[in-house]
Amino acid sequence: MLGDMRRPTLHAVAARAGVSKSSVSRVINGEPTVAPAIRETVMAAVAELGYVPNGAARNLVTQRTNTIAIIVSDPPAGLVSDDPMFAMVVRAASRELERAGKQVSLVLAGSDESRLRVEQYLAAGHVDGAILVSMDGADPLPAVLSRTGLPIVSHGRLATPGLMPWVDNDNHGGATQAVRHLLDQDRRRIATISGPLDMTAAQERLAAYRDTLHDTGRRSIIALGDFTRISGADAMRQLLDDDPTLDAVFAANDLMAIGALRTLREAGRRVPDDVAVIGFDDIEAALYTAPALTTIRSPMTAQAVQTVQLLLTLLTNGAADPVTLPTELVIRESA
Amino acid sequence: MLGDMRRPTLHAVAARAGVSKSSVSRVINGEPTVAPAIRETVMAAVAELGYVPNGAARNLVTQRTNTIAIIVSDPPAGLVSDDPMFAMVVRAASRELERAGKQVSLVLAGSDESRLRVEQYLAAGHVDGAILVSMDGADPLPAVLSRTGLPIVSHGRLATPGLMPWVDNDNHGGATQAVRHLLDQDRRRIATISGPLDMTAAQERLAAYRDTLHDTGRRSIIALGDFTRISGADAMRQLLDDDPTLDAVFAANDLMAIGALRTLREAGRRVPDDVAVIGFDDIEAALYTAPALTTIRSPMTAQAVQTVQLLLTLLTNGAADPVTLPTELVIRESA
DNA sequence: GCACACTCAGGGAACGTTCCCTGAGAGCGA
């Protein structure tokens, strides 16, 4: 077996087919200006030798890579979460990128040291563009990367406006729907579990909660979480301590709502009879809680797909406008 | 602003520093045989021009890319799942690869057509090696890819043995623990919800269930799922139809166990009083079900990390041995 | 029948690195 022989080159194919490199290149790239006879001979030689064009050489000369980076901010060391958002977004975006013939480079932006690596990576020309996923507001990465001049879009609005186009769902509208739904049920003391306030999604959802309550003359009852189940459980405990008479909770995402449900169960509160709970996102798990979670559906798959489309537009047009997607109230059992 | 000027090249840096390309290259790559004075001048020029080596050119000449592909089999079109396994494995593996200075190329292997693309992608020399994640037994991809001669390892044992080294958890042992635990509680009619039988993990867990029951002279009660929540809920319904007197269920993963819990609740069965439920994997969500899910902990993060290590070993040594990781029974409320 | 356009194949430079090889200069022993 000669299995580990060097892969055949364009040159080898040309020699085998008795034509020039140029012609082989033309056939490979599907250019129309090539005689059928030659095309056939070349195709045969390609098949015979099992030729596949070398990516690095191609990238070098064309100055393009057909690769898009998906850059995800990684939680602090040690913590590996099963965040459904990550799975949905990365998966949907990857699929859409492959549909567009792009390869996907997955980049975790974690420690500060790794940020430099990310910057260098983009500057090295490994990718034609990038998608930033759920950057928090304190993160300097978006600003740094946008300075590379590479086409970049953000999945989720950034704290600093104007750096790059983005796709987000209507956080303010969704949260307003959620709180209104609780008000419609005549809930008196409506608390909220907020996400981390350095993320715009959390800010917007909290602002909407405040605004809506304020309009009815009620006071806000707020606990802080970080979008994880455990933080939701902790925050719920704190809320019960702060105000044992509360009768409704709006959690800024479903994961925290799930955590809150556990705490309420442990505290012996019935949901929704004693305390109504409403989440945000409508992840699949929301269908499987007991009781099933009432929530705001944010179109996560659509958002990922749109983000990819936005980047593709930016890539071809040189410009693209931000997009906001509508949300929808999904009433189940918990509120 | 000249922001969109072509990036500076090695040549430009050399000219700026008044030395040869070779010297700059040596400095960039940290070779020791370069005089301190020259190193300093070069570093200054690099900083001044903001030089970053071109990846494609480097890949071309070194015949290496420092990139590893993570190849994940993608579920049929349309379906975008929030599979916690995907998030955990991809995230943990990516992090470990970055720690090793490797870049990550994420490849979804879906339709048959995309399989060809994957093969071509690997053959094009875009990556130095690959990690296959949870391939099902019917998938021809592992066989095809292993023929490329590229170093490849599998996360999860493959149906066809000997193609490549792998890392898996002790499915048989874990499932045996689960069923024994149910037997220890004097459960009489123990059913199982199996995963898709073209995956070795599902096969092994089912076999262990059968073997263990068989040893006690009981008959198997089996329903088929596909590792999703909804399939678990459906399978549970079918099991209740088949044998209304069953008093225990071993679900081949936690997601299906969560689905089963919902069906049982809808059917008015109390867990664990009427029916005990035990899952497999110990995903984070297992802590948040009502009642909390008893399950078998499989070390998912460790498995991903080990898989990366296995590949790195293969890359340097040219050989590596399969690894099996132990599982652990986690007793909570559901059984 | 001749000029001209038009089609299409081949030659070769260019992409931006790495790395081999040559050779200049320093250091040192005899």
Add this chain to the structure above:
DNA sequence: TCGCTCTCAGGGAACGTTCCCTGAGTGTGC
């Protein structure tokens, strides 16, 4: 002082493509 080794800088080929440009050959209009 000469010659030898040893250190380290520079020149240039090579990596495998793409794509521009030249030019051969064929067809077409007047």
